[in-house]
Amino acid sequence: MMTLTSFRLPVAQLDKVLLLLASMVVLIDWLNGVLWYTFGSSYSLAALFKAVLLAGIISRGWQLCRNQLYAPVGLMLFMLLGPLYVSVVGGQYFLWQDLQLIAKVGALLLALAYFGIIAQQQPVAFLRWFDWFVLGSYTLLLVNVLLGIAGYGGTAYQPMDEVAQKFLGIKGFFISTNELSALLLVLTCWLLLRAWQVRRWCYPLLSVASLLLAGLMLTKTGLFGTLLLIILIPLLLTPRSYYRHYWRRFLLLGIVLLSMTLLLLLNLNALLQWVGIYDKLVFAYQQRGIAGIVLSSRDYYLQRNFTTVAEHYPEWLQLFGVGQGGVRLLLKKYFIELDLFDLLLFYGLAGALLYALSFWRILVLTGSRLAEASAAAPVLLLNVLLLLVSLLAGHVLTSGMLWLPWALINVAVLAQSVSNKQRFTSEVLMLPEGTANERPA
Numbered sequence: 001m002m003t004l005t006s007f008r009l010p011v012a013q014l015d016k017v018l019l020l021l022a023s024m025v026v027l028i029d030w031l032n033g034v035l036w037y038t039f040g041s042s043y044s045l046a047a048l049f050k051a052v053l054l055a056g057i058i059s060r061g062w063q064l065c066r067n068q069l070y071a072p073v074g075l076m077l078f079m080l081l082g083p084l085y086v087s088v089v090g091g092q093y094f095l096w097q098d099l100q101l102i103a104k105v106g107a108l109l110l111a112l113a114y115f116g117i118i119a120q121q122q123p124v125a126f127l128r129w130f131d132w133f134v135l136g137s138y139t140l141l142l143v144n145v146l147l148g149i150a151g152y153g154g155t156a157y158q159p160m161d162e163v164a165q166k167f168l169g170i171k172g173f174f175i176s177t178n179e180l181s182a183l184l185l186v187l188t189c190w191l192l193l194r195a196w197q198v199r200r201w202c203y204p205l206l207s208v209a210s211l212l213l214a215g216l217m218l219t220k221t222g223l224f225g226t227l228l229l230i231i232l233i234p235l236l237l238t239p240r241s242y243y244r245h246y247w248r249r250f251l252l253l254g255i256v257l258l259s260m261t262l263l264l265l266l267n268l269n270a271l272l273q274w275v276g277i278y279d280k281l282v283f284a285y286q287q288r289g290i291a292g293i294v295l296s297s298r299d300y301y302l303q304r305n306f307t308t309v310a311e312h313y314p315e316w317l318q319l320f321g322v323g324q325g326g327v328r329l330l331l332k333k334y335f336i337e338l339d340l341f342d343l344l345l346f347y348g349l350a351g352a353l354l355y356a357l358s359f360w361r362i363l364v365l366t367g368s369r370l371a372e373a374s375a376a377a378p379v380l381l382l383n384v385l386l387l388l389v390s391l392l393a394g395h396v397l398t399s400g401m402l403w404l405p406w407a408l409i410n411v412a413v414l415a416q417s418v419s420n421k422q423r424f425t426s427e428v429l430m431l432p433e434g435t436a437n438e439r440p441a
Contacts, residue, residue, distance in 0.1 A: 014060050015118060019129065021053045022115075025404050026137040026183070030144060033173035037153055042175075046400065047100065053404075054107055061114035068113035071357060076106040078350035083323025094325025098346070101324065104400050105343065105351070108358050111407035112365075119415035123422070126415045130408055131194065137405065138187045141180075142209065144172035145216055156218050169218035178337075178395035179402060181222035182386065184213055186405045188226055189382040190412070192233045193375055203234075221389050228385065229378070231257070236377040295392060301336045305345060321348035337394035358397055359387050362410050373416040379409055 032046035061069055083098040119126040147153060148170035156169025156177040174180045188210040195202040207230045214222030308330050313322050323346055327334035336342050343351030366380040386406070390396035397403075 012060070014056060018053065018056045018060065018114075019118070021049070021056070022404060022408070023129075023133055023136075025050070025053070026140055026401075029175075029401050030140055030173050033153065033175050036175060037173060050107075050400065051103070054103060054110065057107075057110050057114045061110060061117075064117045065113045068116075069110060072106045072109040072113075072354065075350050075354040075357070076102050079105075079321065079347035079354065081350075082317060082320030082348055083325060083346070085317065085320070086323050086326040090325070090329065092325045092329060094323060094328060098323045098325070100400075101346070101398060104403060105354055105358075105397055107403040108397065108407050109354075109361060111404055112361065112410060115408060115411045116414055119411045120418050123415035123419035127412060127419065130190075130412045130415075133408065134187050134190045134405075137183075138191060141184065141187065141213060144174065145170055145213055148172035148216070156216075170216045174401075176395065176399070176401065177217055177219060178221065178393065179399040181214065181217050181219040181225075182389060182396055182399060182402050183405060184210065184217070184222055185225045185229065185382060185385065186402065186409055189229050189233070189378055190375075190409055192229060193237065193378040196234055196237050197374065221393055225385050225389070229381070232381055233378045236381065237374060295338075298337050298392075298394070301333060302338060302341055305331060305334065305336055306341075309345060319348045321346050321351055323347070335394075338392070339390040339394050339397045342394065342398060355397060359383070359390075362406075363387075365410055366413050369413055369417045372420055373413050375416050376413050379413050382409070 028049045029046050032042045035045060036042040058069070058073070079102050080098070083095055087093060087095045115126075144153070153170075153172035153174075156171045169177065171177045171180055188206070191206050192203065192210075195206055210226045210230070211223075214226045305327060309318060309322055309327060312330060313326065321344075324334060327345060336345065340352065340355050343355050347354075362383050363380070366376045366383055369376040370380070386396050395402075
């Protein structure tokens with residue numbers, strides 16, 4: 001592993017420690033799974049590690065960027081009110097689970113603020129560090145899936161009595177398949193855009209590797225998200241002038257892609273059977289139609305959970321949320337697995353506001369830098385994809401695995417923007433006196 005001293009980041013000692021801990025976060029998630037599958041318990045390795053990391057981020061961030069922390073920290077405190085009330089009045093102690101989930105949801109904005117300051121101090125060094133972080137994490141995913149193919153770790157899904165599935169998918173030593181597929185999207189996005197910019201011959205290799213990883217996980221998020229990134233990233237990174245000069249080639253490419261899409265649709269049944277998710281999708285369609293395929297019955301749990309809570313809790317408490325414990329007392333499956341609605345049900349208006357603030361900040365960060373950083377457009381596409389996933393499949397903002405890599409890839413856009421501005425400024429300063437103000441004839 002590359003050491004932080006090799007990047008010569010001129011930051012405080014605590015910042016170096018936090019960067020070192022951040023470098024290890026995906027590895028810790030993997031080791032957490034190794035302990036789980038080996039000994040039957042993870043001993044809260046990942047939770048304790050991330051608690052230390054998050055405490056350091058808040059402590060150091062309060063010194064460097066306090067104004068950016070007020071809103072997320074304030075909303076996180078308000079999110080505790082409803083669950084605390086239910087815990088005290090109901091005599092049920094699920095507050096620890098709520099503390100963990102609130103920390104996961106707020107961690108994205110906390111990391112975004114803190115690492116944003118670090119990236120602005122030394123943008124080139126940060127980008128170099130982030131390249132190695134992504135490459136190391138992606139390599140770990142490849143090793144993990146190889147171990148999964150060899151029979152180690154767990155399957156992506158549990159067998160269903162109603163569906164005969166010969167292949168249940170592979171997740172190796174990671175615990176959550178849905179969170180792992182979202183992490184794959186983040187890592188794939190950065191590697192593909194860097195490969196297209198620097199090592200274009202690597203692009204098809206990374207594309208095939210990512211599609212294989214997503215296919216082995218058997219998640220719609222991983223498969224369709226990865227496919228969209230592979231197709232759209234080259235188009236987003238191509239200058240507009242190139243489209244104007246070679247519009248005939250792009251027209252021909254569009255016709256080829258349309259023909260391939262039609263061919264895939266005509267052979268969709270065979271393709272889904274080859275991937276291994278055909279029987280599961282057919283069963284979902286028979287149960288709840290198109291909504292069953294898209295939402296995997298989450299619409300049923302959405303209606304049931306909100307109806308049950310409305311019947312048992314007063315309206316004023318629903319505004320503050322009833323916490324996981326409040327729903328868990330009434331229903332066995334208390335998670336809807338739709339991020340916005342889970343947060344609204346558990347933590348009321350404060351949870352919904354934190355959800356909105358999180359996506360607002362990352363979308364504004366990338367959208368406002370489209371002209372300044374080439375990475376902005378692909379990362380903006382990634383953010384939109386993750387927004388859709390969070391609304392349709394969940395496990396995005398509530399993910400314990402995703403918040404740090406997701407924050408870092410958005411900070412990388414900021415770092416690239418700052419680096420480009422610094423390079424432009426230095427080039428202007430190097431011009432002969434008076435030349436910078438001259439206009440072309």
